[in-house]
Amino acid sequence: MEKFCEDIGVEPENIIMLVLAWHLDAVNMGFFTKDEWLRGMTVLQCDCTERLQSKLDHLRSELNDSVVFKNIYRYAFDFARDKDQRSLDMDTAKSMLALLLGRTWPLFPVFHQFLEQSKYKGMNKDQWYNVLEFSRTINTDLSNYDEDGAWPVLLDEFVEWQKTWSAS
Template structure:
């Protein structure tokens, strides 16, 4: 249903017309507001509808698709999630990962320890600062 509705919105009734929209769709991913809407939609799209959160494996996969190429800390954050105690990611955590990726420098120099970040991100920063150098 999603693809049919999307194709209707894009006015695509065949594969060739859809391929012709790829540049437009890529531009949507580069628009901050549109990307934020796509990112937020992805949480509800990917979660099991009877659950209020994403299982961690699904969250990691979706984060890789959405932030893997653009967030300099993504691979380190992924490593953190791999070894963390977390088994799910709730909507607040999901939304804040995007905000964190957009506002906190890759060296964490502007990270505010007193900010209103979810504990997941506070613990990531702590883990990052104390992990062994590679």
């Protein structure tokens, strides 16, 4: 995988690799099977490294489409999860959230800090999906957060922690 990334001029941790994995419908992080590769490259209409390089800007631009981004975000949960676990371990969840939301969600640094000090050891799929929804719908000042809404407890605790933290 490192050699491939070097060949196309992309760091392995670059979000473009997640977008590519999504297009290939890759099951495991860190490598692509021959079948995933052939099927994905056919769909992308790439028959060589140069052609794939020429598509990188297009792949990156797909992140600007909210529907495509949501699909990639949801895909990332199962892609990054240990297959024998139902949840993402918290370190992996924080890394993936940083990759996906770190540049676009103004509250991400605070949310990351909350996760760092929280009791949570992992993040389940419901929490994962709701973090994206929260990042898209709740104002940075949390003024439109409804305590009686159907948010996971993790997000209720984040809001409570943030209000306490910002008041001190």
